[in-house]
Structures are given as C-alpha cells and as structure tokens.
Amino acid sequence: MNTCNATPAYVNAQKAQLIGENFYIQQFQVSCLGQFSYYIESNNEAAVIDPMRDYEEYIKFSESRNSVIKYVILTHIHADFVAGHVDLAKITGAQIVLGPQAVTQYQARITQDEELLPLGNAYLRVLHTPGHTLESSCFVLVVDGKDYAVFSGDSLFLEEVGRPDLASKSSGLTTQQLASLLYHSLRNKIMKLNDDVILYPGHGAGSACGKAIGAGTVSTIGEQKLKNWALQNITEEEFVKTSTDIPTPPQYFFHDVQINRQGASDLQSIKQKVTKALNYQEFTQIAAEGALILDSRDIVNKGVIKGSINITQVATLASFVGILFKPDQKIVIVADEGKEEQTIIRLLRIGYENILGYLDGGFDNYVRNGGEVQQLNIVDLKDFLDTKDQPQNHVFIDCRNPVEFKTTGIVPGSLMIPLFQIENQLDLIPKDKTLHIYCRSGARAKTAATILLRHGYSDFVLVQNAGLEHIVKEHQIKVQKVE
Incomplete structure (x- = not known):
C-alpha cells in the first residue's frame, strides 16, 4: 500500500x-x-x-x-x-x-x-x-x-x-x-x-x-x-x-x-504545537489577521469559505502549497472531519510550520455559525463543454503544466496558464466571459477557481474530479496540439 x-x-x-x-x-x-x-x-x-x-x-x-x-x-x-x-x-x-x-x-x-x-x-x-x-x-x-x-x-x-x-x-x-x-x-x-x-x-x-x-x-x-x-x-x-x-x-x-542541512526541529514537538482545534470565533479572527485559509476538503459542492484556497488531499497538497505560498505563510486549516492531522503532517513534511490550527467541526461548523460562503459552479461534462450560446463569451483555461500541454494537447483555443502562474497572469483572464477551467483530474482546476474567487472572478464552471483525458474520452474532442 x-x-x-x-x-x-x-x-x-x-x-x-x-x-x-x-x-x-x-x-x-x-x-x-x-x-x-x-x-x-x-x-x-x-x-x-x-x-x-x-x-x-x-x-x-x-x-x-x-x-x-x-x-x-x-x-x-x-x-x-x-x-x-x-x-x-x-x-x-x-x-x-x-x-x-x-x-x-x-x-x-x-x-x-x-x-x-x-x-x-x-x-x-x-x-x-x-x-x-x-x-x-x-x-x-x-x-x-x-x-x-x-x-x-x-x-x-x-x-x-x-x-x-x-x-x-x-x-x-x-x-x-x-x-x-x-x-x-x-x-x-x-x-x-x-x-x-x-x-x-x-x-x-x-x-x-x-x-x-x-x-x-x-x-x-x-x-x-x-x-x-x-x-x-x-x-x-x-x-x-x-x-x-x-x-x-x-x-x-x-x-x-x-532545513535538511542544519537538521529539522523535533517533529513531535512541532506537531503538538500546531495541532490545535479552533472554535469559529478563533478561526475567523486568525483569518481576519491575514492567515491563509487552506481548504483541504476533497468535495466542495457546498461551496468554500470566502477567501480560502482549496487544495485537496487527493491532489499533491504539499507540493501545491509549496509552489503557491512562501514557507513563512501563516496557515489555518479547514479539513474533512478526521483528516486534520493528515493535512498538518503533509505541511510539516515540506517544512511549513507556521500553522495556527484547524477549524473544529470543519466547513459545516463554519456554515452553522453564519460564515460567508462562495460557490464553485461544478457541472457535468455536457454542460461544461456547452458553448453554443454565444461561444464568443466563453473561454477555456487549461491550468496544467507546460510539459502536459505538449504531451497531450489542449481543448482547442484554451488559454494555457499553469496553476502556479495564474496570479501573475490575471491580465490575460477576462472577467466579462464565462471561464471553463480544467486540468488533468479536476483538483488543480478547483485550486485555480478559488484563487480567481479571491481576485473577484465569479463567472466560471468546473467539472468535479474530471479533466482533459475524461473530456476527450467521453466527448471525443479532437485536441489541439501544442508545439
């Protein structure tokens, strides 16, 4: 295993x-x-x-x-x-x-x-x-x-x-x-x-x-x-x-x-320090003071906490956090119930120790307390690909890595913006069109969508746990080759 x-x-x-x-x-x-x-x-x-x-x-x-x-x-x-x-x-x-x-x-x-x-x-x-x-x-x-x-x-x-x-x-x-x-x-x-x-x-x-x-x-x-x-x-x-x-x-x-050259601090001491359950008031106060809300839930159909970034445990959570955020970034966690410690361990594995705790009761507790939620428009494949109504108002965004563009091609006409470059290329992403965001499996697309939400984007669609390979297989799209 x-x-x-x-x-x-x-x-x-x-x-x-x-x-x-x-x-x-x-x-x-x-x-x-x-x-x-x-x-x-x-x-x-x-x-x-x-x-x-x-x-x-x-x-x-x-x-x-x-x-x-x-x-x-x-x-x-x-x-x-x-x-x-x-x-x-x-x-x-x-x-x-x-x-x-x-x-x-x-x-x-x-x-x-x-x-x-x-x-x-x-x-x-x-x-x-x-x-x-x-x-x-x-x-x-x-x-x-x-x-x-x-x-x-x-x-x-x-x-x-x-x-x-x-x-x-x-x-x-x-x-x-x-x-x-x-x-x-x-x-x-x-x-x-x-x-x-x-x-x-x-x-x-x-x-x-x-x-x-x-x-x-x-x-x-x-x-x-x-x-x-x-x-x-x-x-x-x-x-x-x-x-x-x-x-x-x-x-x-x-x-x-x-860290590896000088020797890491004792794991058990650090883990004990950062594995802290927060109530709703503590959580929202820490978030208001600038901590990153890291949402590691796999299923986000009910929405996400406003301002949070979703990086699922299905995805390579540690690697994505390490690509997108600096090692000293203050982090507070929203996880699926019972997976809080797993999220913490993954962060500690890459030396991210500025963890301030996790929301006790998770997303459901946040909703019960009236916290502000934003929706991700997750649709089926048929609706995701439907651009017949005014196709000029729809833009596909492929947020995979450059080597993947060349290896498997893209949905024809897609903007090729790797996940780790999205915040640096917002000027290329229109706010007046519907964005169709995809990757290989769907995980990076959800991360990209939550990044865009933080920057005022709201008109986009995603597919739950599906990506280019599934799109091509199910709908027989002829991909556009990338040199």
Missing part, C-alpha cells in the same frame, strides 16, 4: 519488497510527494535511505523484524521534503551517512567514493554521482561480491534524471556546469553497473525533482539503458540542453535545503 496519510506505509509492488539469502529490501512510498525511501537489512542490521520526516514507521518496521538501524543515509541534501534523518538517528543511535562533499551542521559520516559500509553480511558501496547536487551519491547493495541493487537518489529516475538547477547557489557552479557533471556521473559510474542491477530511485512520477519522471517504482539498469533518454548515445551538449530545459523549481525547495 502506498499512502499520503500521517505515516508512510510500505508497498509490495513488484520488486518493491526484495528478499535474498542474506538481505532484505523494503521500499516505502509517499505518493503525494512522489517520494521513495528504503529499508535495507542484512543479519539484523538495517539502513534507512532518505527517510521522511515522520519517521515512526521505520522504527516500527525494524522492530517487527528484530533488527537494529545502523545507518540513516541521505543520498543528498534534499530540497523537496524535510528528511527525518536527525530525529531517526537520535532515537535509534544510528549513524547519519552522506556522500563526498556534503556539508552539514550536525554530526555525520561523510564518506569517500567507493567506500564500503558494512551491513550485516552485506555492504553498501558509495558511488559519488555529482550533478543533481555536489554531494549526490548512489549506494550499491553488495552481497557475496555481487552488486544486487543501486539506490540512486535523485541522480537517476525511471526514464528521467534529477534536475541540475537546485545546487547552483550553494555549489558556486552554474546549472549548466552541474548538468555536465551529471552527464559524466551517469556514464562513468551508473552505466558501468551490470544490466541486471535493480534500480531503486529516490522519486517517482509526480515529483518536481525531475522534468518528466516515468511511471513505476523500480527498474533495472539494463531497462533504463533502453528507455531513459539521458542514457542514450547523446553528446554532452545535447544532455545539458535537455536537462536544463525545466520549469522554475517550487519556492519552498531552497527553504527545505537549509
């Missing part, structure tokens, strides 16, 4: 759990961040690679297997989530391990290239693979002299590579120089591994750490040599050009790098 709930859960997809004579591998997946972490065990000694901030599940898992966590390994200083390495090491007594050139403000073992880390009857071999960051490293599981698996972090994904633009400030190198380093790391280190070595990446589809990460959770080096554009016979110049043609990273990335 993969999950985005309060703790990560392990998955049993093909090869996500791998049991050998002298080793055991378990993959953990948090799908809303597209993040993978790993538990590797041999002879009752374990290593955890790239742990999430909510670390309890790794401890429970090691205890269930009567093993001791010896190493807590970071493949690099992460940008897209706050890692749980400091807390996990403190509680278990494990050693924090990073690759060459890593700089931290906590005690850690900074390894050398090709160094062997003993783990029970096995070893983890360090492969320094700079490019995504200077310290980026892969860790190869070696048993009886054979390479079984490589944990590649953000150096190599399925059908993609890690973005090279995140460490330019801290490293003193340009994005292009980092991309060149990655080009050579792939060819001089990773591609020299045997084709049958299992590849366990740091992220999957949906993560912003790569431009277009492929579907799936595991692969092999041989499969990636066939499928991954970055491992083909291309020049360094071609690689640099392609790998640096990427969207601007979410603003919270650089905030999280600093």
